Amino acid sequence: NEDLTQAPDNITAVDMINLFEQLNGPQPGFRKGHAKGVCAAGMFTPTEQANARFDSPLFDQPSAFIARFSMGGGNPHADESSRSARGVALQFQLPEGARHQIAGLTTPVFAGKTPEQFFGLLRVMHAMRTGKADDSTLKGYFANNPEAAAAAGWLQQHAPGAEYTSTRYFGVHTFYANDEAGDRVKFRWTLEPQDGETLLTEEQMNALPDTFLAERLAKRLGDSAVTYDWYWVIGEEQDPDIDPSKAWPDDRLRIKVGTVTFDNADTEACEPVNFDPNVVASGIMPSDDPVLRMRSAAYAISFGKRLSGQ
Ligand code: HEM
Numbered sequence: 304n305e306d307l308t309q310a311p312d313n314i315t316a317v318d319m320i321n322l323f324e325q326l327n328g329p330q331p332g333f334r335k336g337h338a339k340g341v342c343a344a345g346m347f348t349p350t351e352q353a354n355a356r357f358d359s360p361l362f363d364q365p366s367a368f369i370a371r372f373s374m375g376g377g378n379p380h381a382d383e384s385s386r387s388a389r390g391v392a393l394q395f396q397l398p399e400g401a402r403h404q405i406a407g408l409t410t411p412v413f414a415g416k417t418p419e420q421f422f423g424l425l426r427v428m429h430a431m432r433t434g435k436a437d438d439s440t441l442k443g444y445f446a447n448n449p450e451a452a453a454a455a456g457w458l459q460q461h462a463p464g465a466e467y468t469s470t471r472y473f474g475v476h477t478f479y480a481n482d483e484a485g486d487r488v489k490f491r492w493t494l495e496p497q498d499g500e501t502l503l504t505e506e507q508m509n510a511l512p513d514t515f516l517a518e519r520l521a522k523r524l525g526d527s528a529v530t531y532d533w534y535w536v537i538g539e540e541q542d543p544d545i546d547p548s549k550a551w552p553d554d555r556l557r558i559k560v561g562t563v564t565f566d567n568a569d570t571e572a573c574e575p576v577n578f579d580p581n582v583v584a585s586g587i588m589p590s591d592d593p594v595l596r597m598r599s600a601a602y603a604i605s606f607g608k609r610l611s612g613q
Pocket residue numbers: 319333334335336337340371372373389390391392406407408413418421473474475476547576577578594597598601602605606609
């Protein structure tokens with residue numbers, strides 16, 4: 304009999320996918336995480352500053368990208384007006400078939416410092432759903448694993464966007480890049496809509512149906528393109544690079560590395576794509592964040608399953 308208020312040890316990507324399937328049902332053909340979503344596409348234009356400062360082909364020229372917006376979680380029928388995390392994923396198409404991929408969330412922090420802490424949280428939620436645990440179990444879990452409460456706390460304070468293209472997105476993890484001097488700098492990225500954020504009011508959250516985001520996106524991009532500024536926030540020595548549950552201080556240097564313009568929602572191009580965020584352009588390196596590391600294996604299992612109708 305496990306103590307549900309403690310995080311388990313040594314969780315694998317297979318354990319993760321199994322738990323997602325327990326929570327949501329097998330959902331054949333769907334992504335096991337971020338099951339509900341919609342494709343988009345557009346253009347990335349790097350800034351002069353990014354090109355001058357970083358040594359990566361990502362910043363050598365404008366590039367087309369394939370994108371997908373999504374609801375967090377493995378439920379393909381998720382309620383889009385709920386206070387839950389959403390995601391965006393982009394695959395930049397670089398010269399000679401090279402790719403750079405990012406996949407971030409509407410929360411600046413993740414629900415756990417390690418895969419084990421995240422797993423433990425989902426395990427409590429599953430137990431609550433099946434009547435084997437209650438709110439006090441969850442409280443106990445958060446008391447023992449305060450890092451796992453960070454994302455939920457943020458979501459209580461920040462309403463969801465009225466549209467997929469009306470909120471910020473955060474890369475959450477730390478990556479490294481080579482600068483022109485040959486030094487390695489650490490960074491985390493954010494995407495910020497040039498028109499600012501438009502969030503749902505409490506009234507709208509109550510009145511909206513479960514599904515409205517894909518339709519709003521099609522209408523928005525049908526009318527005109529939406530442009531985001533892409534920032535890299537440069538970390539200092541003391542900023543954590545392996546803990547995605549901890550935000551960095553607000554005053555860190557922000558470099559605008561480019562603009563990301565979404566101009567097409569009439570595409571299915573994202574469906575056969577595995578947006579593994581460890582697929583990066585040369586000159587950019589993932590950190591040893593254990594959550595980031597596990598994402599490659601978990602996405603690969605999900606990808607294989609969904610493409611084979613499981
Ligand atoms: C151990 C932690 C995590 C696990 C096990 C996990 C698992 C998954 C899985 C299985 C998928 C579906 C992949 C596919 O079928 O293509 C997925 C999608 C996604 N995840 Fe995660 N994830 C984790 C952490 C994160 C974090 C930290 C972020 C953001 C910083 C994130 C953002 C996303 C996004 C945006 C998608 C949708 C990608 C798409 O549209 O194809 N995930 N996740």
